[in-house]
Structures are given as structure tokens and as C-alpha cells.
Amino acid sequence: MFKLVTWNIQSGRSPDGKTDLNRIIACLDRFCSFDMLCVQEVSHGYTAGGEDQFSMLRARLPGYTGFKAVACDTAASGVRDGARRRFGLMVFSRHPVLQALRHCLPWPSEPEVMSMPRTALELTVAAPGGLLRVSSVHLEYFSQRQRMAQVERLRELHREASLHASRPPVPGHGPFAAPPRAMPALLAGDFNMLPGSPEHQRLLA
Template sequence: MFKLITWNIQSARSPAGGADLDRIIACLDRFSDFDVLCVQEVASGFAARDGSESGDQFAGLARRLPGYAAVEGVFTDTLHADGGRRRLGCMIFSRHPVLQVFRHSLPWPPDPEMMSMPRGVLEATVQAPSGLLRVMTTHLEHLSERQRMAQVEHVRELHREAWAHAACPRPGPPGAGAFAALPRAAPAILAGDFNMLPHSLEYLRMLASFADGTLAWRDAWQIAHPGRRHAPTVGLHSDAPASGLPFTFDYIFISADLAARVRQLRVDGSEEGSDHQAMLLELD
């Protein structure tokens, strides 16, 4: 059984508004064990919601998960007034070997009417017991629909390109040189906070077929729970919207060749710190 958890930890936010990495680990331990963990909104140098220090969460999470290979993707990196760096991004943790890593910047077309920040995709080729897996995690733009759709298109292009690499490996010598011909996996998992509602234009575009035969993305929720509405992943607790109705922004998409392996997908509705809930995917 292969288990993957994805969670927007919102800079390790606690219910009181501070940053508490130990609480994040405790919540994960309670939810499930995992082979791979994808986390979004990992911070360093930014203050927590209550104004307290958040610390270097990239290093802090890595220390707390010593049995896992830790891969970080920093997509916001700015100078702090004190001369240090302020960083925000994603991480992937894997208990299986990570053969190679890609850090992809996503499009950021100007949108003068909306606040926004740089975004990206973190990709790791994981040598799982059942074979190579391409694991990708991202956090798409929140306010700008224009930017978010451009980012969806780029994620699709990244998937198409990786699929082509898997079908036609690049030439190169074996060994440790920079031209070493490392494999690129065709089977893929794309997990994260997409800031889009089910059946929105961006969601439907993400799942659209490819003209060149690249296997399309499938929504793992629809496979595990056919005919059921998505479980909400945002606003279950104190951050519920004014309407009082929680909603879904977090997804786990899989390439179509993994569909038959989906055993379970569930949402942890108990955590009250981050305004997002963790999700667990199990594959046979």
C-alpha cells in the first residue's frame, strides 16, 4: 500500500494563531502514516498570524521527519528589513529514494486588480516499491483567476513534457555526471492547494484530454467516491466563510494509468489550526 498525504499547513498555524511545527507532526501522526508527504505554505522569515516568529520551517520540518528525504521548493524569496530572507513554498517528504527533483516556476501574468505572489510546482521522481512515481505539489494563485488559469495551462504542459520524456528517455551515460540519463516517471500524482472550486473552468481544464495521447489527469476523489460531492477542505472550523458553507480547494490528481490503483481518498476534518484540511490517498 502506497500512502500520500497533502496539506496546506498555512505556515504551521496553530488555533491560537502562532506557528507550531510540533502540532503539525502530531496531527499527521494521528491522521495516518505515509510514504510521501506534500505540504504547502511552508515559511521561513515570515511572522505568524499572532505576530510571533515562525522560524525556518523548511529546516524544522526536515528535523522532525528524519526518516524521510526532504525536498524543498521556494517560490517566494524576498529580502527582509533585518537583512535576512523571507521564503515561502512547498516541500515533499519521501521515505523512498528520490531520484531527481525539478523546481518549476509558474506563469505570473500581471493583474493590477489583484494581490498575488510568485508560484511554482515542486516535482520529485520517487522510487516507490511498485515502480517510479512522479510526485508534484503546488499552490496556485488565490485571487487572480487570470493567473490561476495560466498556471493550470502550464501544469498541463509540464505533465505533457514529462510524459514525453518517459516515453523517449534522453540519451546519456550512466553514473553521476550531469548528463546522466535518469528516468522520468510516466505515472504521476499532482497534489496541493489549487484555489479552485470543483467543476470551475480551471478545474475542468485541468482534467481535459490531451491531443497527443498524453494520459489525462483524473481527480482521485471522483474515482474513490463516484457520484459523491467533494468533501470540503477549507472553512470547516474558525475560518468558515461568511455564508457558513465550507468548500473545496484541495485536490489530488493522478495520471489516468493510476486510476485502477486508487483504494481510498479521505479528508481529515479534525485539525483546527490551518484553514485547510489534510487529504490522504492510498494506492494498491
């Protein structure tokens, strides 16, 4: 059985309001043994301690290969010191990952609501049952319009990947020697939508 866990960790915030990434990791250790873990709202420089949660998670999950996709990458307290603040996704796999792709999702201008850039992280995994395409996302919370635009982009990406899987390009060398894309696909993450909502129905159409 292939086990995938997805969790929006909210930068390590627990239900009691305390921010402690170690508690999140301890909970994962108790929860189950998984093949893949998709984590949303991983941060570097946004919490009070400013810790690099991308590096912390990678260090605390031995036996897994971690991949990150940064959606927000901004200057921290001052531009001159070069410090950055980053926010995004991570995916961990215990199976070989043949390819990792990072996709920027649409961010339509909508000045009346808060919003931020969004991204999708797609991995082609050599799973025990064969090649598998796993994508992790964190869609817009405050705007249905933006969420729907992101759903449409995810549909386009799935169509494109399916065509690559069924009609692979001519083999090449170096960066042109791309590994095969997988036809079977899993989409995981925090979709910020209700079951039966228009964007949910469109995602499943």
C-alpha cells in the first residue's frame, strides 16, 4: 500500500496557538510510516524565531528526500544585509524521485482582498507500483476568483503532463534527457475550498 500524508503545518503552529515545529514532527512520527509527505505553509524568517523550517524538516526526516517550492521570497528586515523571508511547500519521498517541477500558479490582480503568490510542486516518483506523478498545492484562501484561476492552471498542467506521458519527446542529452512523465497522478495539499463548490467541481471535471 502506498501511503501519502498531506498537512498544512501553518509554520509549525499547534492548535493551542504555540509555534513549535518539533511538536509537528513528533506528531508525524507517531502518526504513521508514510511513503510521501506533502507539507504546506513551511516558512523561513516569518516566525518569531526566524528559523529555517525547510532545513529543519529536511534534517528531522532521515530516510526521505526533501524538495521545496518557494511561493513567497521577499527581503527581510533590511535589503542591505541580504536576509530573505521565504514561504512555500515541501514534499518528502522515501522512493526515488526522477524529476521535480515547480509551477507558478495564477495570481490575478484583486485589490480588494489579501492574497499572495501560489505554487505547485510536481514530482515524478518511482513508486513500488510504477511511475507516479504527485503534485502538492496550497491554493488561495480569500478569493474564489483566484482559486478558480489556479484550478484552471492545474487542469492545464495535468493535460500537458498526460500528453508528455503518452507522447514523450525525442530523447536528448544533458538537460534535454528528461525522464518519462507518469500517467497516474495524485494531487494533494490545502485546496481552501468546500466539497461541492464551483472550483471543487471544476477541479474534478
